[in-house]
Every structure is written in structure tokens, then in C-alpha cells.
Amino acid sequence: MKPIKTVKGTRDLLPPATALWNHVEAVARDVFRRYNYHEIRTPLFEFTELFTRGVGEETDIVTKEMYTFTDRDGASLTLRPEATASVIRAYIEHRLDQRPGLQKLYYLGPMFRRERPQKGRFRQFYQIGAECIGSDSPYIDAEVIEMVLEILRALELDNLELLLNSVGCPECRPRYVELLRQALQAVAPRMCESCRRRAVTNPLRVLDCKVPADQPIIERLPVLLDHLCPACRGHFSTVRACLDDRAVSYTIAPRLVRGLDYYTRTTFEILHGALGAQNSVLGGGRYDGLAEQLGSKVPAPGIGFSIGEDRLVMVLEEAGRTRVQVSPDLFIAPVGEAAVRVAGILAAELRRSGASVEVGVGGRLKKLLDLANKSGARFALIVGEHEIASGRYILKEMESGAQTELTREQLIERFSSHA
Ligand SMILES: [Zn+2]
Ligand SMILES: [Zn+2]
Incomplete structure (x- = not known):
């Protein structure tokens, strides 16, 4: 029988690569904690209508990228292509507006879009994101942007460029779109096929054309x-002033309108130099009318972002920021049947005190030390009949070959301080 493989556009993440994913997620969680964000977990599938209403009928995501299926009871369900609509749905469903203060929520997990597979793009991909709901204050925008940059800084990424724009509000944007539509009438016939179509259906998206x-x-x-209307102009200039206060540099990108319909006012994107043309690692923006669009009776202005974790990991790999421990601290090499049992007891004690320990399962010493070497462990511990009898074990530093004799207590002491 032919072995079964992964579905096109999906992939397995294997060790040691997963250690870098864990590191990225741990760093993100720590930064979220420092900014008082808390995790929300929403289902991987929702009613299709949530995304058609929340993301927008005219977007690429909804028109061609969603994994939509009919459930046995006839309901149309969709694997989530992004998480903001789900978070807002949960906000409305659980009346989070009744809770005191702002709702600062973060999420991480898989999203699903049927995109054309290419480098760094997968049909099941991962996002780390956050939403701050309950305020339209420009100070929040600045804090969210600062927090995102803090995550990247904590991952030791440099060579970053922050792009910033304001896409206006329902007051000023429709007027601009009309202006754009008129301007496009004259020039669209000379443009590419998708621009000619968008000039009529969604003129803003013409600005995205590459x-x-x-x-x-x-x-x-x-x-x-x-x-921009005066209110939007004032909002944007306060966002900029707050970023200036924090010495955050940015580039104004008037064409940064982003793909989703729900954005209002501040939009941003962060580019990294190492990926060439398709180098956006994250994007975000404000979505003040989204909650009402999803049925909220109370206004719930918000701002959020999502980091493409697959791309971020790729950028970290390309930038050589992969110093994550994947090897055990110690490899125990037991020689003989009795030694395997003693090794098991020693390993349990060392693990409890915080060390990462691997235990060889029998065989000759030479073979065991060879395995210790391949495991990447910094130390090997030799446990044989003689060592058990004397109560002193030989600890070998793999790189230098230096050996020391330690008692059980000394060993535990040695590796507790190490952990
Ligand atoms: Zn406006
Ligand atoms: Zn075009």
C-alpha cells in the first residue's frame, strides 16, 4: 500500500524546528503578560456568515480562499481564515463589554486559507495576534504598535520597518473612494485586468496592485x-505623536489599505529585510465599526494585529536567530542491566531538580557515548558496576573530554544550579 502524505499546502512541524516555534510563542506570551493581555481561545470553525459579514464579501479571503463545508444538519461552516471576527463574536456573545476596563485579548493558533502554495505560505498557517476592544483612543493604537515591536525586539529581530497609515472612517472614506473611482475611470483601461475590475468593485484595492x-x-x-475628516486627521496625528514620544520610527505609507474591509483609521504593517519582496511579518489596524457589523448593540471600537508565525519563524531562521536549546543537559550511559535501573533513579532525581536528561538503554559504552555525542548533550554520565559500588560516577564533558568523579549528591547539586 502507498503511504499517505500530508495534504498539499499543509506541513508537519518537527523537532528541532518546533523548539523555535515554542520559543517564539513563549516570548509573545511573556510580552502579552507585561501589557496585561489575556488569552482567548475560539473554535477553529464558525458559521460561514461570521466571516462573510466580518471579513467582507468582496475580499479575496471570502471569495476564493475559505474552507467552507456543509454540516450534516445543513449549516454552512467555515474553518477560520483569521481570528478577529471570532474574537469580536465572542466579545458580543459573552457580553465582555460589561466587564470593567478594556478587553485586551490575545490568541495563537492555526488559521486556514486555500491559497496558492508558495514559499512561506501554507493553507494551514499559524497566527499570533491580539485585540484591544473598548476604546477608540489613539493612545491605545500607539501602545499596541509598541507591544508588537517589543515582541520582535525580544526575539532579537532587527532590520524592521514600520509602515503606518490611516484609512479614515465611514465619514471620510466613502467620499475618498468616490473620488478614487472617478479618477480611475480615466486611467483604469490602461491598467491590469484585476485593477480594471477593482476600479468598479473595490477601488481601494487598486492601491494594493503590485x-x-x-x-x-x-x-x-x-x-x-x-x-481625512478633521476627527481622523486629529486621531492620526496623536498616534504619530505618541510613537514619536517613544522614539518609534515609522514610514508613512499612504497606499497601505490592507485587504480586509473592516479596517478604520490606523493601519500598520511591519516589514523585515531578509525576505525580499514578500517580507511582511505582521499587519494590523483599527476596526471601529466591526462589532456593530457583527450585531453588537453597543459600539466596541478596537484595534489589533496578527503576526504570521510561519513567516516570522522563517525570518528568524534566515537571520540566524535560532539559538534555542534542543539538546539535553545530560546523557546517562548505563553499562549493564543493574546500571540501567540505577540510571533511571538518578535521571528521575536530576529531572526533578530541573535538568533535561536522556538515558541510554543498554549496549556497550562506546556505542552509548557515541549516542550521547549525537544527542548534543553537553555532559555524559557513566554508570557501570564499579561506579554503583563506589557511589561515585564519572561525568564527562563531551566537548573537552574532561572527566570528573561525582557522588549522587554532588551530581544533583551540579545540575540544579545548572537549571
Ligand atoms: Zn474620518
Ligand atoms: Zn494593477
Whole structure:
């Protein structure tokens, strides 16, 4: 029989690579803790309508990338393509607006989109994200952006560029879109096929076009930042002032409108130099009207972001930021049947005191030491009949070959301080 493989666009994450994933997630959780964000876990599938209403009918995600299926009772369900709509649904469903203060929620986990597989893109991919719901204050925007940068800083990533824009609000954006639609009437016939279509269906998305020939045309189109209403202009300038206060540098990117319909006001993206053209590691923005769009009776303005964890891990690998321990501290090499049992007792004690320990399961000493070497352990401990009788074990530092004799108590002492 032919062995069964993974589905196209999905992959297994194996050790030692998973250690880097764990490290990224641990760093993110720690930064979230410091900013008083708490974890939310929502289901991996939801009613399809949540995403058509929440993400937007006209978006690529909804029109061609969702994994949608009919349940046995006829309900249309969809594997979540992103998490913001789910978080807002939970916010409304559990009346989180009744809880005191802002709701600062983070999530991590898999999302599903049927994209064309390419480097760094998977149909099951992972996101780390956060949402701060309950305030439209520009100070929150600055804090969220600062927090994201803090996660990247804690991962020792540099060579980052923060792109910043404001996409306005229901007051000023429709006027701008109309202006854009009119401007596009004259030039769209000279543009690529998707721009010609979007000029009519969703003019904002024309700004996302990457076709080189279209760029000079796009550069002469009206810019949304020039058409913000006074409230949006004030909001944006406070966000900028707060980032300046914190010495956070950014580039104003007037074309950064992002793919999803729900964004309002602040949008941002962080690029990393190591990935060439497709180098965005995360994006986010404000979505003040989303909750109402999903049926909330009370306004619940919010801002959030999501980090593409697959890409982030790839960037860390390319930048050589992979110093994560995957080897045990100690490999115990027991020689003989009686020694295997003694080794088991020693290992349990050492593990309890915090050391990472591997125990060889029989065989000759040479073979065991060879295995110790391959395991990457810094030390090997030799346990034979002689060592058991004398109560003194030989600890060998693998790299130098230096050996010391230690009693059980000395060993535990040695590896507790190590842990
Ligand atoms: Zn506005
Ligand atoms: Zn185009």
C-alpha cells in the first residue's frame, strides 16, 4: 500500500524546528503578560456568515480562499481564515463589554486559507495576534504598535520597518473612494485586468496592485491621507505623536489599505529585510465599526494585529536567530542491566531538580557515548558496576573530554544550579 502524505499546502512541524516555534510563542506570551493581555481561545470553525459579514464579501479571503463545508444538519461552516471576527463574536456573545476596563485579548493558533502554495505560505498557517476592544483612543493604537515591536525586539529581530497609515472612517472614506473611482475611470483601461475590475468593485484595492506597469498610474491617484475628516486627521496625528514620544520610527505609507474591509483609521504593517519582496511579518489596524457589523448593540471600537508565525519563524531562521536549546543537559550511559535501573533513579532525581536528561538503554559504552555525542548533550554520565559500588560516577564533558568523579549528591547539586 502507498503511504499517505500530508495534504498539499499543509506541513508537519518537527523537532528541532518546533523548539523555535515554542520559543517564539513563549516570548509573545511573556510580552502579552507585561501589557496585561489575556488569552482567548475560539473554535477553529464558525458559521460561514461570521466571516462573510466580518471579513467582507468582496475580499479575496471570502471569495476564493475559505474552507467552507456543509454540516450534516445543513449549516454552512467555515474553518477560520483569521481570528478577529471570532474574537469580536465572542466579545458580543459573552457580553465582555460589561466587564470593567478594556478587553485586551490575545490568541495563537492555526488559521486556514486555500491559497496558492508558495514559499512561506501554507493553507494551514499559524497566527499570533491580539485585540484591544473598548476604546477608540489613539493612545491605545500607539501602545499596541509598541507591544508588537517589543515582541520582535525580544526575539532579537532587527532590520524592521514600520509602515503606518490611516484609512479614515465611514465619514471620510466613502467620499475618498468616490473620488478614487472617478479618477480611475480615466486611467483604469490602461491598467491590469484585476485593477480594471477593482476600479468598479473595490477601488481601494487598486492601491494594493503590485504590477510594475501600473505603479506610475497609481502614484498619481489621489491619496486618502489628504482627504481625512478633521476627527481622523486629529486621531492620526496623536498616534504619530505618541510613537514619536517613544522614539518609534515609522514610514508613512499612504497606499497601505490592507485587504480586509473592516479596517478604520490606523493601519500598520511591519516589514523585515531578509525576505525580499514578500517580507511582511505582521499587519494590523483599527476596526471601529466591526462589532456593530457583527450585531453588537453597543459600539466596541478596537484595534489589533496578527503576526504570521510561519513567516516570522522563517525570518528568524534566515537571520540566524535560532539559538534555542534542543539538546539535553545530560546523557546517562548505563553499562549493564543493574546500571540501567540505577540510571533511571538518578535521571528521575536530576529531572526533578530541573535538568533535561536522556538515558541510554543498554549496549556497550562506546556505542552509548557515541549516542550521547549525537544527542548534543553537553555532559555524559557513566554508570557501570564499579561506579554503583563506589557511589561515585564519572561525568564527562563531551566537548573537552574532561572527566570528573561525582557522588549522587554532588551530581544533583551540579545540575540544579545548572537549571
Ligand atoms: Zn474620518
Ligand atoms: Zn494593477
